[in-house]
Amino acid sequence: MVLNTKEQLLKVETANPEKLVSYGNAVLNKTEKLVSTLVKPTETNYSLSISLKGLELQVFAVGPEASMKEIPQLSVNSTQMDIDLIQISLNNKGSAAVAFMSYSNMDNMLKPSFFNTTDNDTVKTMISTVVSATLPKTSDTRLTKPVNFTMKHIEETDPNGTLSCVYWKNTEWVVDGCSLVQTNSTHTVCSCVHLSTFALIMQTKPLAETDIYPFMEMLGTVLVSVGLVFLSLTLLTFTVCRRHLRMNNTPRINLCISLLLAHLIFLLTQNLITYIQPLEMLCAVLAGVLHFLFLSAFVWMLIEAVLLFISVKNLTKIRSKQKEVLGWKCLIIIGYVIPLVVVGVSVGLFPGGYGSKECWIKMDRDFIWSFVGPVSLILAVNVIIFVIITFNLRSVLAKLNNDNSHIKQTKKLVFKILVQSAILGCPWILGFFTEGNPVLEMVFLFLNSQQGTFIFLVYCVLNQEVREQYRKWASCCVSK
Structure with a gap:
């Protein structure tokens, strides 16, 4: 119902930035609450993946008797996340869970233009899907290590453009706590010290003579x-x-x-x-x-x-x-x-x-x-x-x-x-x-x-x- 509502919301008042932000926040919050219900107590570990129209998600949970030695890698919609869930579980009496979600049309609400920079004359383009990561039903959500995201480009990159790893903070995209580790023509690796909703935004200089291109x-x-x-x-x-x-x-x-x-x-x-x-x-x-x-x-x-x-x-x-x-x-x-x-x-x-x-x-x-x-x-x-x-x-x-x-x-x-x-x-x-x-x-x-x-x-x-x-x-x- 949440996903269907999101599709309908995109059709009304899309020109109003405040309403777009409100709709986007509502969809993020409700989706995260619904996904948290998928987390069940376990003694060892389990993984659950679901693919719906507009949303792909993966839930991974570990219990007190889990015998994991490597950091798990979660993958949704060509985006990978590396998170030290083992150490987080040790801080939570041996149990912890992570939910990783990918939204296919969230960029229509949380637009790349909501990324405020010192140079507002640049053209901003979102070149990755919007992803969210949370630690549902986990009391101590502090990260012991930065989380790495490997994001696939959904748009062609401009060699002269600037890439930024950003996360959604209430009403805008910001870069606090996120940094770009490496990039190539198809993928970019971002590292963040907290969990939230993330994306990859490219800034390019506007065409000097826009009238000549038509x-x-x-x-x-x-x-x-x-x-x-x-x-x-x-x-x-x-x-x-x-x-x-x-x-x-x-x-x-x-x-x-x-x-x-x-x-x-x-x-x-x-x-x-x-x-x-x-x-x-x-x-x-x-x-x-x-x-x-x-x-x-x-x-x-x-x-x-x-x-x-x-x-x-x-x-x-x-x-x-x-x-x-x-x-x-x-x-x-x-x-x-x-x-x-x-x-x-x-x-x-x-x-x-x-x-x-x-x-x-x-x-x-x-x-x-x-x-x-x-x-x-x-x-x-x-x-x-x-x-x-x-x-x-x-x-x-x-x-x-x-x-x-x-x-x-x-x-x-x-x-x-x-x-x-x-x-x-x-x-x-x-x-x-x-x-x-x-x-x-x-x-x-x-x-x-x-x-x-x-x-x-x-x-x-x-x-x-x-x-x-x-x-x-x-x-x-x-x-x-």
Whole structure:
């Protein structure tokens, strides 16, 4: 009844902080009293665990004849507590009991904003479940040793944020008597010299220009949508002109397909995130699919870079026919099997690695390197290949005469080289430096959302074979 009442209370007057505090205190007090009734006299020891909607609890009791030599570890909802119950029992004629509780939605009442600090401009986020620990039916509740809590993070931590181990004191969260022992990307160990209701709160600096981020979100949606249009036009052009093109367009076609599907799923996921996020399985599946599609796109960028390098290695003219080094079937296997293997190995090593709050890869156990690692390797190779290609073309340009036609071809080639760097994914390197820099973030967003646009410009608009084919169709339409 208490838990059901708590769910109802969350629906009324949630904007009133005083009532939220009152409701929270009432739920804590009543729950602790109810849990104390679970403690029964024992001669040795016993443990009892109960899991309800919104509450998980474990009760552990020892009696005069208990033969325990190690400090017991209690665990509820991925949070562990180490308490020296043996010594406490010796102070209570050989008997003592501890109750450990975890509340799933208590942060809706005892909000992290109730944590008052000297710097009230920080953004406070609760990154653990709220837990309570009591010593029911124990007369002497003094702790002989500090109690350690190992709390699992329920939100991704900010490297620049500040973590605080806090406990609830009547109307606010405070840190008195609690300290942070150690932390990593997934867990934090807190040590407290008293029992109470505890949580882990992260403080981060507010975004310097909050007005720019809604703009960035809207800009991202528009740019990705434009990129999707040009990816579709590129695929349509390659399909219609496939018999009239002498170059091997397999890498570009599959690069467009991977980017089209990845950007489309990403756009739909981010715009429907409030509906998708509660569906954990769907969120994880979408994250895995996005992982595969983006990795596949990068593999196709690498294949495109290698084939481009081969086509200009012994270049003697501005424009040359690209020889097919590998059959399209071999390219298909390389382009899709490699990312599939990476995703499969990642799932096998860390099954719970997909499904963050953005429906992307979780940061736990540095799982993000299953994406960043292969991408960094491909980018490094592509940059090296691009530099070599640029030097090869430079030597070709040096041999050209300075007449107007050759100057015009030179300008066109320079433009193609710059755009080609974006097609090969080189601007993705900016992603390592965009944090906290809105200008770089906008440049990164523009260049990488428009890969389809750049492919369309270079291989459709500026492709002489495609233009000749469109002229023929236009002349046929006019004559008819």
